[in-house]
Amino acid sequence: MQAETSTGVLNPIDALAPIAREHGALTIVDAVSSFGGQPLDVGGWAIDACYSCTQKCLGAPSGLSPVVFSSRALERRVKCRSFYFDLQLLDDFWLKRKYHHTMSSTLVYALYEALAIVEEEGLESRWARHERNHHALVTGLAELGLSMLPPHGERLWTLNAVRVPDGIDEAAVRRHLLDEYNIEIGAGLGPLTGKIWRVGLMGASSSPRLVLLLLEALKSALSPARAGPYVRA
């Protein structure tokens, strides 16, 4: 997984995938929370299979999953028992126009438009924007006394995992953000429940305006005058 949505950690696929290749192993990379927001070089990093989604950093509706395979991976194909995931049938569908399933044409048009927007912005400029807004958020959070879960250098730009300060009712803070500011941030999952907030800055939501709004909203939720309801008894 390149981008761990549950912890906000960026895994160094550029370093890991070539090691797997040296040892004859195939790699499969989940780029669901990174594609379009963080550098990803499927060919240059020797990734064998990579899939993502449309609804995160591309900013299109959900429902499609871009996927790509290396020639090495295709050579090692085995007989597929699933009709829907049979690559040969999907290849024939795309390349030879042989019927396989009926796609949602509206989703394809939406993805086409989202990719045109990415192209207009430029992929590298888009990555740089995600990086800039991530750093702006981290700096603003530090001014509020808040810190990030992953160490410096291992943080995603797209999914920001923020430590919940001791004694704060994190769910009440999220409710305040939603009710008062129309901002939804994620809760911690599994062992991180109650310990982190997860802030997505993906696609159009990676903007200075939204970073500033969130910082202001958090400041108001955590200010001593307002914090009453959010401090655990």
Ligand SMILES: Cc1ncc(COP(=O)(O)O)c(C=O)c1O
């Ligand atoms: C890293 C990662 N992989 C996979 C998924 C599942 O994606 P979907 O909800 O599009 O099935 C998610 C969802 O957030 C994710 O963050």
